Amino acid sequence: MSAHDAAQNSLRTGLDPFRGINFPELEKSIMRPRTLTSLLLSALVTGMCLLALVPLFSVVWMLLWRGGRKLSLEIFTQLPPAPLETGGGFGNAIVGTLIILALATLISAPVGILSGVFLSQTEKENRFAQAVRFGAKVLTGFPSILAGVFAYGAVVLLTGGFSAVAGAIALAVLMLPTILLTAEEAIRMVPSKMREAAIGMGATPTQTMAMVLLPTALPGILTGLMLAIARGAGETAPLLFTALFSNYWPFQGGNFDLMQPTASMAVLIFNFAGMPFQNQIEMAWAAALVLVLIVLAANIIGQALSRRQIQ
Amino acid sequence: MKREPDFQYPQPPASGPAGDSVVIDCHIAELYYNTFKAVRDTAIPVHSNKITALIGPSGCGKSTVLRCFNRMNDLVRGFRFRGHVRFRGMDIYGATIDPVAVRRYIGMVFQQPNPFATSIYNNVAFGLRLNKYRGDLRARVEEALKRAALWDEVKDKLRDSGLSLSGGQQQRLCIARAVATEPEVLLMDEPCSALDPIATRHIEDLMKELKRRYTIAIVTHNLQQARRIADKTAFLYVDTSAGGRTGYLVEYGDSHQIFNNPREKYTQDYIRGEFS
Numbered sequence: 001m002s003a004h005d006a007a008q009n010s011l012r013t014g015l016d017p018f019r020g021i022n023f024p025e026l027e028k029s030i031m032r033p034r035t036l037t038s039l040l041l042s043a044l045v046t047g048m049c050l051l052a053l054v055p056l057f058s059v060v061w062m063l064l065w066r067g068g069r070k071l072s073l074e075i076f077t078q079l080p081p082a083p084l085e086t087g088g089g090f091g092n093a094i095v096g097t098l099i100i101l102a103l104a105t106l107i108s109a110p111v112g113i114l115s116g117v118f119l120s121q122t123e124k125e126n127r128f129a130q131a132v133r134f135g136a137k138v139l140t141g142f143p144s145i146l147a148g149v150f151a152y153g154a155v156v157l158l159t160g161g162f163s164a165v166a167g168a169i170a171l172a173v174l175m176l177p178t179i180l181l182t183a184e185e186a187i188r189m190v191p192s193k194m195r196e197a198a199i200g201m202g203a204t205p206t207q208t209m210a211m212v213l214l215p216t217a218l219p220g221i222l223t224g225l226m227l228a229i230a231r232g233a234g235e236t237a238p239l240l241f242t243a244l245f246s247n248y249w250p251f252q253g254g255n256f257d258l259m260q261p262t263a264s265m266a267v268l269i270f271n272f273a274g275m276p277f278q279n280q281i282e283m284a285w286a287a288a289l290v291l292v293l294i295v296l297a298a299n300i301i302g303q304a305l306s307r308r309q310i311q
Numbered sequence: 312m313k314r315e316p317d318f319q320y321p322q323p324p325a326s327g328p329a330g331d332s333v334v335i336d337c338h339i340a341e342l343y344y345n346t347f348k349a350v351r352d353t354a355i356p357v358h359s360n361k362i363t364a365l366i367g368p369s370g371c372g373k374s375t376v377l378r379c380f381n382r383m384n385d386l387v388r389g390f391r392f393r394g395h396v397r398f399r400g401m402d403i404y405g406a407t408i409d410p411v412a413v414r415r416y417i418g419m420v421f422q423q424p425n426p427f428a429t430s431i432y433n434n435v436a437f438g439l440r441l442n443k444y445r446g447d448l449r450a451r452v453e454e455a456l457k458r459a460a461l462w463d464e465v466k467d468k469l470r471d472s473g474l475s476l477s478g479g480q481q482q483r484l485c486i487a488r489a490v491a492t493e494p495e496v497l498l499m500d501e502p503c504s505a506l507d508p509i510a511t512r513h514i515e516d517l518m519k520e521l522k523r524r525y526t527i528a529i530v531t532h533n534l535q536q537a538r539r540i541a542d543k544t545a546f547l548y549v550d551t552s553a554g555g556r557t558g559y560l561v562e563y564g565d566s567h568q569i570f571n572n573p574r575e576k577y578t579q580d581y582i583r584g585e586f587s
C-alpha cells in the first residue's frame with residue numbers, strides 16, 4: 001500500500017496510520033550530529049587523498065615545467081655535452097638504460113617466474129619453500145646500494161671492469177623478489193576448480209601448469225614484472241659502481257659491447273644535477289622526464305598485454 | 312597416496328543379469344583422510360550405458376566415492392583406502408597404473424561450472440590438445456558442442472570467453488569439454504546444484520541423450536532428479552555410531568525399486584523425507 005492509499009484509507013476510516021511518527025525527524029538536517037559527523041569524515045578522507053596526490057602531481061608538474069622545455073629530437077640522438085658546451089643529448093643513456101633493463105629482465109624473469117611456479121606447487125608449510133619466501137621478502141627491502149656492492153664484488157672485480165652486465169646483475173637482484181612473490185601469488189590465485197578441471201581431463205602436472213595455470217595467471221605475473229622493471233629503471237645506487245657511466249654509445253662498429261662501462265639515465269641525472277652548468281642541469285631535468293615517460297610506457301604496455309590475455 | 316594390501320571383499324550384491332556390463336566396479340572397505348574415516352563398506356557397480364546415481368544426505372561420502380572412480384582423491388593429502396576400484400576389470404589403484412591415463416578414459420564434470428579463462432573453442436579443444444590429437448580439431452570441437460546441446464547457442468561466438476556464458480551454458484561447455492575426448496565414463500558431481508530449474512532440465516535431458524554413448528555416474532542431492540534420470544541408484548547414509556561421520560552404502564538397486572519399494576528402513580525414511 002502506498003503512502004497515498006494509506007492516507008486515503010485513513011480519511012475514510014478516520015484512523016491516522018502515521019500516528020506516532022515524527023516526520024521532521026526523517027528529513028536531512030545539517031544540524032544533526034549524525035549528518036555532521038558524516039560530512040566531516042567525508043571531507044577528511046577526501047582531503048587525505050588529495051594530500052597523497054600532492055607529491056606525485058608536483059613532481060610530474062615540475063618535470064614537465066623544467067624538463068619539457070629542453071625536450072627536442074637532438075637529446076635522443078646526441079651524446080652528453082662536455083662542461084660549458086651547449087646542445088648535446090643523452091641518447092647513449094637511453095640506449096644504455098634499455099640494454100641494462102633488458103639484460104636484468106632476461107636474468108630475473110625466468111628465475112623469478114620459475115621459482116614462483118615451484119613455490120605455488122609446494123605445500124604452504126614446506127620448509128624449503130618457506131625459507132625461499134622469507135628470503136625473497138627480506139630481499140624486497142634490501143638497500144639497493146648493497147645490490148651494487150654485491151655485483152661489484154661478484155662481477156666487476158672478477159671480470160676486471162665496470163660493465164652493463166654487472167649493472168644488469170645488480171638490478172636483477174633487486175627485481176627478483178618482486179617477480180617471484182607476485183608470480184607465486186598470481187598462480188595461487190587461479191581458482192582451484194580450474195586446476196581440478198585440468199587434472200580431471202587427464203592433464204599431467206606440467207600440462208596443467210603450462211596450459212591452464214600460467215595462462216590464467218599471466219596478467220598478475222606481467223604486473224609483477226612491470227613493477228620490477230619500473231623499479232629497476234629508476235635505481236641509481238646499484239649502477240654507480242657496476243655499470244658506472246660513459247660518454248659514448250654502448251656499441252662499437254655495429255656490435256653491442258656489454259662488457260664496458262655503460263651510460264644510464266639514472267646515473268646521468270645523478271651526475272648532471274650536481275654540476276654547476278646550466279646546460280647540464282637542464283639536461284638532467286629532461287632526462288628525468290624521459291625516464292618517467294619510459295616507465296609509464298612500460299606500465300601501459302604491460303596492462304594492455306594482460307588485458308588482451310584475459311578475454 | 313598409500314594403498315594397503317587388497318582387501319578380500321565379499322561378492323557384490325547381485326546386480327541384474329548383465330553382470331559383465333559392469334564398467335566400474337568399486338569396493339571400498341575403508342577410506343581415510345588422514346585419521347578421519349570418511350567411507351566404509353561401500354560397493355557400487357556402474358553399468359555400461361546406464362546412469363548410476365549416488366544419493367544420500369550431506370557428508371555421507373557420495374562425492375568422495377565418485378572421486379575414487381578417476382583417482383581425483385589423489386589430490387587430497389592424507390587420502391588412503393582399502394579395497395579396489397576396477398575399470399573394465401583392471402584395478403586403477405594398481406601400482407603400475409598412471410592416474411593421468413585413467414582420467415583420460417573417465418572424464419569428470421564438477422559441481423561448479425569450471426571453464427578455463429579462455430575461448431569457448433579452446434575450452435573444448437583442451438582435452439584434444441592434451442592428447443596431441445592430429446585430426447580435424449574444428450570438426451571435433453563442433454561435434455562435442457553439438458553433443459552437449461550447446462552448438463546452436465555458441466556457433467557464432469566460439470572466440471568469446473567461456474566465462475562469458477551463463478551458468479547453465481558453462482556447465483554444458485564443461486560437458487562438451489569432457490566428451491570431446493570420447494571418454495568411456497562421465498562422472499558428474501552434483502552438476503546441477505549451481506543451476507536454475509530450466510538449466511537443470513536442459514542438463515538432465517542431455518544426460519539421457521549422452522548415456523547412449525557413454526556410461527554416466529552422477530552424485531546428486533536432488534531425489535527428484537535421481538528418480539527422473541537414473542537407471543540405478545545407490546543410497547549412502549552417515550554412520551555416527553563410532554563417534555565420527557562415516558558414510559556407507561545402505562542400499563543399491565534399480566532406481567525404480569529404490570524409489571518405490573526400498574528394502575531398507577533408512578532408505579524408506581530418506582525417500583519419504585522423514586530424516587532430520
